[in-house]
Amino acid sequence: VLMGRATGRIGDPSGKDQERDLKSAEELDDNLAHQRLQFERLLDFSDLPNKAQMVNNLDFYRSMNVLDFLRDVGKSINISYMLAKDSVKSRLDKGLSFTEFSYQLLQAYDFQCLYQQNDCIIQMGGSDQWGNITSGTEFIRRNLSAKAYAITTPLLTKTDGSKFGKSAEGNIWLDPNLTSPYKFYQFWINTDDIDLPKYLRYFSFKSKTEIEADEELFKNDLQSLKKVLAEEMTIRIHGEEAYASVLKVSELVFGRQVDHLFLESLNRSDWLAVTSEIPSFTLERAEAEKGINVIDFIAESTGIVQSKSDGRRAIQGNALAINKLKIKSLDHMVTEGDFMNNEFMLIENGKKNKYAIQLV
Missing domain, CATH: 3.10.290.10 (RNA-binding S4 domain)
Known part of the structure; x- marks a missing residue:
């Protein structure tokens, strides 16, 4: 897992129609600390032979000054190659600072460092990262005479076609302090019927056969199928205890069979x-x-x-x-x-x- 302590200071222009607001070093450190905790729920960073690794790309640049960067990094890719990238072309008429223009070089050099230091030959990301990742494969080809590969996946989009992004409105956070487990659960419950088949295949860990069996079982009851997905996702991200709390809150908000004893069973987080x-x-x-x-x-x-x-x-x-x-x-x-x-x-x-x- 590559953490962007360095590139986060710059801001990626990919998929953006205007200049990003730059974050302070303190904000970035706080974000990365929380992201680390989130990844630890999903990946194993123990001492296993095939353990997950977390790398901070600031380590690649700590001792590099601007002259070193221009000589060792800037010479590896020509301007015409960089201008041909969609993330750059789409911003030329609206304005693109040199800061954001240089982001492509940083991510490309990141991949080269990962290849050399961590034996990383494949970089994965969202489809908006195709240009940045393939710049990295080009770095590796030119500078190391080696092959590396890019894999991108379609971005999760809203019903209107706009993407869910960290700085976009209406997004869903994994941090329970930013999106409560209840709101996280309700996001899946309120999924548009049209998006449900896609979300099942993107996010469920069930096999293709199991998903198709669920779709057949609930073909006339899509709300129940949404509950199946909502349960799986909420437990995976927030755990069994949080899921049980979500059900209590849902019962209180929407149910009719709630009594005084039920209210006594709610804890403070439920009430909040x-x-x-x-x-x-x-x-x-x-x-x-x-x-x-x-x-x-x-x-x-x-x-x-x-x-x-x-x-x-x-x-x-x-x-x-x-x-x-x-x-x-x-x-x-x-x-x-x-x-x-x-x-x-x-x-x-x-x-x-x-x-x-x-x-x-």
Whole structure:
């Protein structure tokens, strides 16, 4: 696994229609540290003979000055070759800085270093990296009189054809602090029917025969097929425990059979996921400690209903529930003890209107 501690300072123009915002060294270090943890969930970096290796390309350039770079790297590829690359041609009319133009040289030299130091003869990447990777094979051919190979895979695209990228909007992160396991799971559940066959073949570790068997089994129930993929992906990236939590949150948000005991089983991370999925309010802990009349609570402290008269009608109509327990008295007092885990509360006004309250 090649980590871009050096190239990350430059920014790859491939697939971009405008200049990238450059990241600080501190941001890059933080990103790489988190990426390392993510890769460790997926690859074995132990001392096995065929262990995965993580290489930082900054190591290739630490002792190289600009004159060394121009002499040893810049001379290996001519300008006409570089200008012929789609990643460059597509930006010439819109503007391309020398910084981004030189990215191709860096990635090509990376491949040469990997070939020499790590016996790496194949580089894999997304299809937008074809030009950069083949520049590397050309480096190796010219400088080392050797053969190396490029393998690229189609980029994951959204329904509108745009790609999922680190700096694009609407992307999905593997870091649970950036995309919660619940939102990650929901991404697969909400997959467009048209994309489902492609995603199954891209991401599932099942065999072709197993995938086709699932497709036949659920040919009239694509939502269940999406759940099969969502389960596999969530467990692989976040683990069994996170998947179990996702199911709890899904049941609370969408299910009808949830009761008070179910709410008591939720942990803090479950509740935080709930607060991001349904309308939520915060309440000062000091207010809860004093106690608040339920009508004042839903009409003024939180704004769940528009007026006190609406609040009274909700209670008199048997529509209001706190933590799945119906509120029958207009004089009911909401206190700190009503909050699950001493922090969270679920309020329902009718069958469809759910709200989460968090003490702060």
